[in-house]
Amino acid sequence: MPWYYTTTFEVTGNTIDINHRVIYNLYRFQILSIKEDVAGLTLHDLANHTGSDASLDQARRWLGKCIDSHQDCGSDRDITFRPSRLLYLGSSDIRLHTSQDYPDDLRYMTLSHCWGRLQSTRLQQGNLDFFRRNAIPQEALPKTFRDAIRLARHLGADYLWIDRLCIIQDSLEDWQAESVMMGEVYRNSLCNIAATTALDSSEGCLYPRDPRMLQPTPLVDGFYLCNRTSLDHPYHLYTRAWVLQEILLAPRTLHCADSQLYWSCDGMRVSEEFSGGFTGWTPSMCNHPFHGSSKGFVEETLRAMIVQMRTADEDLIPSRRGPRPFTLVAYLHTQPFWSSAVRIWGQLVDIYTRTDLTFDTDRPMAIAGAADAFRPYLGDYR
Numbered sequence: 483m484p485w486y487y488t489t490t491f492e493v494t495g496n497t498i499d500i501n502h503r504v505i506y507n508l509y510r511f512q513i514l515s516i517k518e519d520v521a522g523l524t525l526h527d528l529a530n531h532t533g534s535d536a537s538l539d540q541a542r543r544w545l546g547k548c549i550d551s552h553q554d555c556g557s558d559r560d561i562t563f564r565p566s567r568l569l570y571l572g573s574s575d576i577r578l579h580t581s582q583d584y585p586d587d588l589r590y591m592t593l594s595h596c597w598g599r600l601q602s603t604r605l606q607q608g609n610l611d612f613f614r615r616n617a618i619p620q621e622a623l624p625k626t627f628r629d630a631i632r633l634a635r636h637l638g639a640d641y642l643w644i645d646r647l648c649i650i651q652d653s654l655e656d657w658q659a660e661s662v663m664m665g666e667v668y669r670n671s672l673c674n675i676a677a678t679t680a681l682d683s684s685e686g687c688l689y690p691r692d693p694r695m696l697q698p699t700p701l702v703d704g705f706y707l708c709n710r711t712s713l714d715h716p717y718h719l720y721t722r723a724w725v726l727q728e729i730l731l732a733p734r735t736l737h738c739a740d741s742q743l744y745w746s747c748d749g750m751r752v753s754e755e756f757s758g759g760f761t762g763w764t765p766s767m768c769n770h771p772f773h774g775s776s777k778g779f780v781e782e783t784l785r786a787m788i789v790q791m792r793t794a795d796e797d798l799i800p801s802r803r804g805p806r807p808f809t810l811v812a813y814l815h816t817q818p819f820w821s822s823a824v825r826i827w828g829q830l831v832d833i834y835t836r837t838d839l840t841f842d843t844d845r846p847m848a849i850a851g852a853a854d855a856f857r858p859y860l861g862d863y864r
Protein backbone atom coordinates (compact mmCIF):
# COMPACT_ATOMS: atom_id res chain seq x y z
CA MET A 483 0.00 0.00 0.00
CA PRO A 484 1.74 3.20 -1.13
CA TRP A 485 1.98 5.99 1.39
CA TYR A 486 0.83 9.41 0.53
CA TYR A 487 -0.40 12.44 2.33
CA THR A 488 -2.62 15.22 1.10
CA THR A 489 -3.91 18.38 2.61
CA THR A 490 -6.46 20.49 0.84
CA PHE A 491 -6.68 24.19 1.27
CA GLU A 492 -8.34 26.93 -0.66
CA VAL A 493 -7.47 30.51 -1.43
CA THR A 494 -9.65 33.56 -1.05
CA GLY A 495 -7.89 36.75 -1.90
CA ASN A 496 -4.54 36.59 -0.14
CA THR A 497 -5.64 34.37 2.71
CA ILE A 498 -4.76 30.69 2.83
CA ASP A 499 -6.72 28.49 5.22
CA ILE A 500 -5.16 25.08 5.57
CA ASN A 501 -7.66 22.30 6.30
CA HIS A 502 -10.46 24.80 6.26
CA ARG A 503 -12.91 24.78 3.38
CA VAL A 504 -14.45 28.05 2.34
CA ILE A 505 -17.44 28.14 0.06
CA TYR A 506 -16.62 31.23 -1.96
CA ASN A 507 -13.16 30.25 -3.09
CA LEU A 508 -11.96 31.08 -6.59
CA TYR A 509 -9.17 28.56 -6.82
CA ARG A 510 -8.56 25.24 -5.20
CA PHE A 511 -5.11 23.91 -4.54
CA GLN A 512 -3.64 20.89 -2.89
CA ILE A 513 -0.33 20.25 -1.16
CA LEU A 514 1.09 16.85 -1.92
CA SER A 515 3.92 14.82 -0.56
CA ILE A 516 3.99 11.83 -2.77
CA LYS A 517 6.46 9.86 -4.83
CA GLU A 518 6.21 10.61 -8.53
CA ASP A 519 5.75 6.99 -9.51
CA VAL A 520 2.88 6.65 -7.07
CA ALA A 521 1.09 9.89 -7.80
CA GLY A 522 1.59 9.72 -11.53
CA LEU A 523 2.22 13.44 -11.59
CA THR A 524 4.26 14.82 -14.47
CA LEU A 525 7.04 16.82 -12.88
CA HIS A 526 8.86 17.86 -16.04
CA ASP A 527 7.95 20.96 -18.00
CA LEU A 528 4.94 20.79 -20.27
CA ALA A 529 4.76 22.64 -23.59
CA ASN A 530 2.59 25.72 -24.06
CA HIS A 531 0.36 24.11 -26.71
CA THR A 532 -1.50 20.81 -26.78
CA GLY A 533 -0.51 20.54 -30.44
CA SER A 534 3.22 20.74 -29.61
CA ASP A 535 5.47 17.89 -30.68
CA ALA A 536 5.90 16.98 -26.99
CA SER A 537 2.14 16.61 -26.47
CA LEU A 538 1.58 14.71 -29.70
CA ASP A 539 4.53 12.43 -28.92
CA GLN A 540 2.97 11.73 -25.51
CA ALA A 541 -0.28 10.74 -27.23
CA ARG A 542 1.64 8.45 -29.56
CA ARG A 543 3.35 6.79 -26.58
CA TRP A 544 -0.04 6.16 -24.95
CA LEU A 545 -1.29 4.51 -28.12
CA GLY A 546 1.88 2.43 -28.43
CA LYS A 547 1.66 1.29 -24.81
CA CYS A 548 -1.98 0.35 -25.21
CA ILE A 549 -1.36 -1.65 -28.38
CA ASP A 550 1.76 -3.36 -27.03
CA SER A 551 0.77 -4.13 -23.46
CA HIS A 552 -3.01 -4.05 -23.05
CA GLN A 553 -4.12 -7.44 -24.23
CA ASP A 554 -7.82 -6.72 -23.92
CA CYS A 555 -8.02 -3.27 -25.50
CA GLY A 556 -9.40 -3.64 -29.00
CA SER A 557 -9.61 -7.41 -28.66
CA ASP A 558 -13.16 -7.40 -29.99
CA ARG A 559 -12.24 -5.52 -33.18
CA ASP A 560 -13.27 -7.14 -36.44
CA ILE A 561 -10.20 -6.64 -38.63
CA THR A 562 -12.20 -7.55 -41.73
CA PHE A 563 -14.60 -4.64 -41.23
CA ARG A 564 -14.36 -1.95 -43.91
CA PRO A 565 -16.16 1.41 -43.61
CA SER A 566 -17.78 2.49 -46.86
CA ARG A 567 -15.59 5.58 -47.13
CA LEU A 568 -12.53 6.95 -45.38
CA LEU A 569 -10.29 9.96 -45.71
CA TYR A 570 -6.88 8.88 -46.96
CA LEU A 571 -4.09 10.77 -45.18
CA GLY A 572 -1.13 8.81 -46.54
CA SER A 573 0.06 11.52 -48.92
CA SER A 574 0.28 15.29 -48.57
CA ASP A 575 -3.20 15.54 -50.09
CA ILE A 576 -6.41 14.36 -48.46
CA ARG A 577 -8.61 12.15 -50.64
CA LEU A 578 -11.75 10.13 -50.18
CA HIS A 579 -11.19 6.39 -50.51
CA THR A 580 -13.78 3.64 -50.75
CA SER A 581 -13.39 0.03 -49.70
CA GLN A 582 -11.71 -1.12 -52.94
CA ASP A 583 -8.90 1.36 -52.29
CA TYR A 584 -8.02 0.13 -48.79
CA PRO A 585 -4.90 -1.92 -47.97
CA ASP A 586 -5.28 -5.35 -46.35
CA ASP A 587 -4.00 -4.11 -43.00
CA LEU A 588 -6.39 -1.17 -42.75
CA ARG A 589 -5.89 1.01 -39.66
CA TYR A 590 -8.14 4.01 -39.33
CA MET A 591 -9.10 6.48 -36.63
CA THR A 592 -12.43 8.16 -35.96
CA LEU A 593 -13.49 11.59 -34.73
CA SER A 594 -16.10 12.45 -32.08
CA HIS A 595 -17.11 16.08 -32.30
CA CYS A 596 -19.94 18.58 -31.94
CA TRP A 597 -21.21 19.80 -35.28
CA GLY A 598 -22.52 23.12 -34.00
CA ARG A 599 -24.20 25.46 -36.44
CA LEU A 600 -21.15 25.95 -38.65
CA GLN A 601 -21.83 25.09 -42.30
CA SER A 602 -18.39 23.84 -43.30
CA THR A 603 -17.17 21.67 -46.16
CA ARG A 604 -19.07 18.40 -46.24
CA LEU A 605 -19.56 15.44 -48.51
CA GLN A 606 -22.46 15.90 -50.91
CA GLN A 607 -23.71 14.14 -54.02
CA GLY A 608 -22.31 17.02 -56.07
CA ASN A 609 -18.71 16.74 -54.79
CA LEU A 610 -18.49 12.97 -54.21
CA ASP A 611 -16.59 12.31 -57.45
CA PHE A 612 -14.41 15.36 -56.96
CA PHE A 613 -13.40 14.25 -53.45
CA ARG A 614 -12.55 10.80 -54.81
CA ARG A 615 -10.48 11.96 -57.77
CA ASN A 616 -8.94 15.17 -56.44
CA ALA A 617 -7.42 16.46 -53.26
CA ILE A 618 -9.95 17.76 -50.75
CA PRO A 619 -8.98 21.42 -50.19
CA GLN A 620 -7.63 21.38 -46.64
CA GLU A 621 -7.86 25.13 -46.21
CA ALA A 622 -11.61 24.79 -46.62
CA LEU A 623 -11.88 22.28 -43.78
CA PRO A 624 -12.80 23.54 -40.31
CA LYS A 625 -10.09 23.58 -37.65
CA THR A 626 -11.43 20.54 -35.78
CA PHE A 627 -11.06 18.41 -38.91
CA ARG A 628 -7.59 19.77 -39.71
CA ASP A 629 -6.44 19.13 -36.14
CA ALA A 630 -7.87 15.61 -36.20
CA ILE A 631 -6.03 14.92 -39.46
CA ARG A 632 -2.80 16.15 -37.88
CA LEU A 633 -3.34 13.97 -34.80
CA ALA A 634 -4.19 10.87 -36.82
CA ARG A 635 -1.09 11.28 -38.95
CA HIS A 636 1.11 11.77 -35.89
CA LEU A 637 -0.34 8.65 -34.30
CA GLY A 638 0.48 6.66 -37.41
CA ALA A 639 -2.91 6.21 -39.08
CA ASP A 640 -3.28 6.60 -42.85
CA TYR A 641 -7.06 6.79 -42.65
CA LEU A 642 -9.58 8.84 -40.71
CA TRP A 643 -13.38 8.64 -40.52
CA ILE A 644 -15.29 11.91 -40.05
CA ASP A 645 -19.05 11.69 -40.39
CA ARG A 646 -19.45 14.91 -42.36
CA LEU A 647 -16.86 13.87 -44.92
CA CYS A 648 -17.62 10.14 -45.14
CA ILE A 649 -21.45 10.16 -45.22
CA ILE A 650 -23.22 11.95 -48.09
CA GLN A 651 -24.92 14.74 -46.22
CA ASP A 652 -27.67 15.46 -48.76
CA SER A 653 -28.67 11.83 -49.35
CA LEU A 654 -31.26 10.36 -47.00
CA GLU A 655 -30.60 6.95 -48.50
CA ASP A 656 -26.88 7.13 -47.72
CA TRP A 657 -27.56 8.45 -44.22
CA GLN A 658 -29.90 5.57 -43.47
CA ALA A 659 -27.40 3.01 -44.75
CA GLU A 660 -24.43 4.52 -42.94
CA SER A 661 -26.06 5.40 -39.64
CA VAL A 662 -26.75 1.74 -38.86
CA MET A 663 -23.05 1.03 -39.48
CA MET A 664 -21.84 3.83 -37.26
CA GLY A 665 -21.37 1.64 -34.19
CA GLU A 666 -19.18 -0.75 -36.15
CA VAL A 667 -17.14 2.14 -37.56
CA TYR A 668 -16.20 3.23 -34.03
CA ARG A 669 -15.85 -0.25 -32.56
CA ASN A 670 -13.32 -1.24 -35.20
CA SER A 671 -11.27 1.94 -35.20
CA LEU A 672 -7.68 1.98 -34.04
CA CYS A 673 -8.37 4.98 -31.80
CA ASN A 674 -11.05 7.62 -31.45
CA ILE A 675 -10.12 11.31 -31.33
CA ALA A 676 -12.56 13.32 -29.20
CA ALA A 677 -12.77 17.08 -29.76
CA THR A 678 -13.63 17.38 -26.08
CA THR A 679 -13.86 21.12 -25.56
CA ALA A 680 -14.95 22.37 -28.99
CA LEU A 681 -18.56 23.55 -29.25
CA ASP A 682 -18.45 23.38 -33.04
CA SER A 683 -16.07 22.29 -35.77
CA SER A 684 -14.38 25.69 -35.99
CA GLU A 685 -12.78 25.42 -32.52
CA GLY A 686 -10.36 22.57 -33.11
CA CYS A 687 -8.79 19.78 -31.08
CA LEU A 688 -5.49 21.47 -30.19
CA TYR A 689 -5.08 24.64 -28.16
CA PRO A 690 -2.52 27.04 -26.71
CA ARG A 691 -2.34 26.78 -22.91
CA ASP A 692 -0.53 28.05 -19.87
CA PRO A 693 1.39 24.98 -18.61
CA ARG A 694 1.80 26.61 -15.18
CA MET A 695 -1.85 25.79 -14.54
CA LEU A 696 -1.02 22.08 -14.76
CA GLN A 697 2.42 21.67 -13.30
CA PRO A 698 2.97 21.09 -9.59
CA THR A 699 5.10 23.72 -7.89
CA PRO A 700 7.85 22.28 -5.64
CA LEU A 701 7.63 23.50 -2.06
CA VAL A 702 9.94 22.00 0.57
CA ASP A 703 11.00 18.45 1.45
CA GLY A 704 9.20 16.77 -1.42
CA PHE A 705 5.95 18.67 -1.06
CA TYR A 706 4.26 20.05 -4.14
CA LEU A 707 1.57 22.65 -4.63
CA CYS A 708 -0.94 21.48 -7.22
CA ASN A 709 -3.71 23.45 -8.84
CA ARG A 710 -6.94 21.50 -8.50
CA THR A 711 -9.18 24.18 -9.97
CA SER A 712 -11.33 22.59 -12.62
CA LEU A 713 -9.66 23.53 -15.86
CA ASP A 714 -11.73 21.96 -18.58
CA HIS A 715 -15.28 21.69 -17.32
CA PRO A 716 -17.87 21.40 -18.62
CA TYR A 717 -17.28 18.94 -21.40
CA HIS A 718 -20.11 19.74 -23.75
CA LEU A 719 -19.14 16.93 -26.12
CA TYR A 720 -20.11 14.27 -23.59
CA THR A 721 -23.65 15.52 -23.33
CA ARG A 722 -24.29 14.48 -26.96
CA ALA A 723 -26.24 11.27 -27.54
CA TRP A 724 -24.23 10.12 -30.55
CA VAL A 725 -21.00 10.61 -28.67
CA LEU A 726 -22.05 8.28 -25.86
CA GLN A 727 -22.13 5.39 -28.31
CA GLU A 728 -18.92 6.48 -30.00
CA ILE A 729 -16.93 6.52 -26.75
CA LEU A 730 -18.56 3.30 -25.56
CA LEU A 731 -17.64 1.38 -28.67
CA ALA A 732 -14.23 2.80 -29.53
CA PRO A 733 -11.44 0.63 -28.09
CA ARG A 734 -9.50 3.70 -26.94
CA THR A 735 -10.05 7.46 -27.00
CA LEU A 736 -7.73 10.45 -27.06
CA HIS A 737 -9.66 13.28 -25.38
CA CYS A 738 -8.55 16.69 -26.64
CA ALA A 739 -9.45 19.29 -24.02
CA ASP A 740 -8.26 22.87 -24.11
CA SER A 741 -5.81 22.52 -21.23
CA GLN A 742 -4.35 19.10 -22.01
CA LEU A 743 -4.71 15.75 -23.76
CA TYR A 744 -6.26 12.82 -21.89
CA TRP A 745 -6.21 9.15 -22.73
CA SER A 746 -8.70 6.47 -21.82
CA CYS A 747 -8.83 2.78 -22.58
CA ASP A 748 -9.67 -0.20 -20.42
CA GLY A 749 -6.01 -0.49 -19.43
CA MET A 750 -5.30 3.07 -18.32
CA ARG A 751 -6.61 6.58 -17.81
CA VAL A 752 -3.88 9.16 -17.99
CA SER A 753 -3.34 12.76 -18.92
CA GLU A 754 -0.42 15.00 -19.69
CA GLU A 755 -0.62 16.23 -16.10
CA PHE A 756 -0.88 12.69 -14.71
CA SER A 757 1.19 10.80 -17.23
CA GLY A 758 1.71 8.03 -14.70
CA GLY A 759 -2.00 7.51 -14.09
CA PHE A 760 -4.37 8.55 -11.36
CA THR A 761 -3.37 6.09 -8.65
CA GLY A 762 -4.26 7.40 -5.24
CA TRP A 763 -6.50 10.15 -6.58
CA THR A 764 -10.21 10.56 -6.39
CA PRO A 765 -11.70 11.02 -9.87
CA SER A 766 -12.85 14.58 -9.27
CA MET A 767 -9.29 15.64 -8.51
CA CYS A 768 -8.10 14.57 -11.92
CA ASN A 769 -10.47 16.55 -14.12
CA HIS A 770 -10.60 13.53 -16.40
CA PRO A 771 -13.32 13.80 -19.04
CA PHE A 772 -14.83 10.51 -17.94
CA HIS A 773 -15.64 12.15 -14.65
CA GLY A 774 -16.25 15.62 -15.97
CA SER A 775 -19.74 15.60 -17.39
CA SER A 776 -22.38 16.98 -15.11
CA LYS A 777 -24.77 14.47 -16.65
CA GLY A 778 -22.54 11.52 -15.83
CA PHE A 779 -20.81 9.41 -18.43
CA VAL A 780 -19.58 5.93 -19.07
CA GLU A 781 -16.34 4.92 -17.40
CA GLU A 782 -15.56 1.82 -19.44
CA THR A 783 -15.82 0.63 -22.99
CA LEU A 784 -18.66 -1.63 -24.00
CA ARG A 785 -16.16 -4.46 -24.42
CA ALA A 786 -15.27 -4.24 -20.72
CA MET A 787 -18.96 -4.21 -19.77
CA ILE A 788 -19.53 -7.36 -21.79
CA VAL A 789 -16.60 -8.97 -19.97
CA GLN A 790 -18.24 -8.04 -16.67
CA MET A 791 -21.40 -9.82 -17.74
CA ARG A 792 -19.41 -12.82 -18.80
CA THR A 793 -18.08 -13.26 -15.29
CA ALA A 794 -21.32 -15.08 -14.67
CA ASP A 795 -21.40 -18.72 -15.76
CA GLU A 796 -21.63 -18.93 -19.55
CA ASP A 797 -24.17 -21.70 -19.12
CA LEU A 798 -26.57 -19.13 -17.73
CA ILE A 799 -26.90 -17.35 -21.06
CA PRO A 800 -30.65 -17.54 -21.59
CA SER A 801 -32.09 -19.38 -24.49
CA ARG A 802 -34.24 -17.31 -26.79
CA ARG A 803 -36.61 -20.22 -27.13
CA GLY A 804 -38.45 -22.26 -24.55
CA PRO A 805 -40.84 -21.30 -21.78
CA ARG A 806 -40.53 -17.85 -20.28
CA PRO A 807 -41.19 -17.05 -16.64
CA PHE A 808 -44.25 -15.18 -15.49
CA THR A 809 -42.55 -11.81 -15.47
CA LEU A 810 -39.24 -10.63 -16.79
CA VAL A 811 -38.23 -9.22 -13.40
CA ALA A 812 -38.94 -12.49 -11.65
CA TYR A 813 -36.92 -14.37 -14.18
CA LEU A 814 -33.98 -12.00 -13.92
CA HIS A 815 -33.71 -12.69 -10.21
CA THR A 816 -33.10 -16.33 -11.00
CA GLN A 817 -30.51 -15.62 -13.69
CA PRO A 818 -27.36 -13.85 -12.51
CA PHE A 819 -26.12 -13.40 -16.07
CA TRP A 820 -29.23 -11.64 -17.24
CA SER A 821 -29.49 -9.68 -14.06
CA SER A 822 -26.02 -8.29 -14.64
CA ALA A 823 -26.76 -7.50 -18.28
CA VAL A 824 -29.98 -5.69 -17.44
CA ARG A 825 -28.31 -3.71 -14.67
CA ILE A 826 -25.48 -2.51 -16.91
CA TRP A 827 -27.79 -1.83 -19.86
CA GLY A 828 -30.14 0.04 -17.53
CA GLN A 829 -27.30 2.30 -16.39
CA LEU A 830 -26.41 3.05 -20.00
CA VAL A 831 -29.98 3.84 -20.94
CA ASP A 832 -30.23 6.12 -17.92
CA ILE A 833 -27.20 8.12 -19.10
CA TYR A 834 -28.41 8.03 -22.69
CA THR A 835 -31.83 9.47 -21.92
CA ARG A 836 -30.13 12.51 -20.38
CA THR A 837 -28.03 13.25 -23.47
CA ASP A 838 -28.88 15.79 -26.15
CA LEU A 839 -29.69 15.40 -29.83
CA THR A 840 -30.05 17.98 -32.57
CA PHE A 841 -32.69 15.85 -34.30
CA ASP A 842 -34.81 13.79 -31.93
CA THR A 843 -35.66 11.40 -34.76
CA ASP A 844 -32.02 10.25 -34.59
CA ARG A 845 -32.44 8.95 -31.05
CA PRO A 846 -32.92 5.23 -31.81
CA MET A 847 -29.98 5.27 -34.23
CA ALA A 848 -27.68 7.05 -31.79
CA ILE A 849 -27.64 4.00 -29.51
CA ALA A 850 -28.27 1.25 -32.09
CA GLY A 851 -24.66 0.04 -32.16
CA ALA A 852 -24.53 -0.37 -28.39
CA ALA A 853 -27.96 -2.03 -28.35
CA ASP A 854 -26.76 -4.57 -30.92
CA ALA A 855 -23.89 -5.52 -28.65
CA PHE A 856 -26.25 -6.15 -25.74
CA ARG A 857 -28.92 -8.03 -27.69
CA PRO A 858 -27.33 -11.49 -27.32
CA TYR A 859 -27.26 -11.04 -23.55
CA LEU A 860 -30.70 -9.58 -23.06
CA GLY A 861 -32.63 -11.80 -25.42
CA ASP A 862 -35.24 -10.54 -27.83
CA TYR A 863 -38.60 -9.59 -26.37
CA ARG A 864 -40.09 -7.92 -29.43
Ligand SMILES: [Zn+2]
Nearest residue numbers: 548552555747
Ligand atom coordinates in the same frame (compact mmCIF):
# COMPACT_ATOMS: atom_id res chain seq x y z
ZN1 LIG B 1 -5.39 0.09 -23.56
